[in-house]
Amino acid sequence: MVLVTKLTKMLGIKHPIVQGGMQYVGTAEMASAVSNAGALGVLTALTQPTPEALRAEIRRCRTMTNNPFGVNLTFLPAIVPPPYEEYVKVIIDEGIKVVETAGNNPGKYIKMFKDAGVIVIHKCTAIRHALSAQKLGVDVLSIDGFECAGHPGEDDITGLILLAKAATTLQIPYIASGGFGDGRGLAAALALGAEGVNMGTRFMCTAEAPIHHHIKETIVAADERSTTLVFRPFRNTSRIFKNKIAKEVNNREKNPKVVFEDVRELVAGSRGRQVYVTGDPDFGVWTAGQVVGLINDIPTCHELVSRMVKDAQDIITKRLGSMVAADSKL
Structure with missing residues (x-):
């Protein structure tokens, strides 16, 4: 199916x-x-x-x-x-x-x-x-x-x-x-x-x-509270993983007179890229969604996709389908 x-x-x-x-x-x-x-x-x-x-x-x-x-x-x-x-x-x-x-x-x-x-x-x-x-x-x-x-x-x-x-x-x-x-x-x-x-x-x-595998392990260990929003004062909001640098960016952004230069060295793309290379989750800023709270393993892409589709099918045909069938008998 x-x-x-x-x-x-x-x-x-x-x-x-x-x-x-x-x-x-x-x-x-x-x-x-x-x-x-x-x-x-x-x-x-x-x-x-x-x-x-x-x-x-x-x-x-x-x-x-x-x-x-x-x-x-x-x-x-x-x-x-x-x-x-x-x-x-x-x-x-x-x-x-x-x-x-x-x-x-x-x-x-x-x-x-x-x-x-x-x-x-x-x-x-x-x-x-x-x-x-x-x-x-x-x-x-x-x-x-x-x-x-x-x-x-x-x-x-x-x-x-x-x-x-x-x-x-x-x-x-x-x-x-x-x-x-x-x-x-x-x-x-x-x-x-x-x-x-x-x-x-x-x-x-x-x-x-x-x-780096350690970044994947960091995601598995995270929960739904493990991201934060940065760049809000500049109307260029971005959701990133809540690491030490992200917290420092948020702290500096509390200043009502903050300008981008105040955080530039913290959010440099070159540092973020090194996170994926070195495996140090605190080396730079890196993007992650709130879905980290739902991630509990590191499957292959084939395992992930197959599991998702099977689970969705089961929900549609069994859980939701049984609700329709039950209603029809009332």
Whole structure:
């Protein structure tokens, strides 16, 4: 038995699960393992330092899986932005069929992808943003709740509300993102109208994830209180793992006159990347969602995906199905 949804049919995948883009984690090792498990693996474009490095990573991933995989490209404000158009052209030239986009002002690039026949999944943290992306012609929306790792937006609306509202507001398929990591979450997402789920943090804690094993053990030992929000004073809120540096950032941000320069040296990306290399969870800031409270093991991607789908099926057919059957006898 499999869960067949609009997402699985559209993407040609077995299971309605997408591995979201993750800076420094979305490499060929990660994406291919997820795709080989029957879900959709995703390379993170900006983890690669240049467009040509991305081209090489796409080709490397193709040697590791025969199943569909996608590429994430996130558009973020920067003094010197990456050469986004060059990354887009590489993605198109290499024949990638599915792209996950996120961030600000994606219209120009979405048009480039759509003109090339690429399926676009766009991640949004607000219904108003989802409606704008729908007008731009994206194929699928990824509705990202406040529980998520990374940038949850500035509205603080949980996935439970966003997904239920999406069901009555949107005209195109959507998937659920933020807080998902088990079969219960998958079944709940489908009940809320989603065609599947998007997971980042949960896939970090798998055998194939290209990060230090001690970071995976740190995630297993964590609970649902083990994340915190930073950059709130700068209206660029980000959810990260609550380590020593995160607590210091929060402490400095209590100053009503705080400016980004006050925390810059603490949140440097180079330090965060070293966390995954050295295994020291306190060396820098690193993103993690509240789903860490649901993670209790380090399975292979195949074990994780198979277990999630089986558990979701059992909930749908046995628990919920028995409720309908019981009601019909009244």
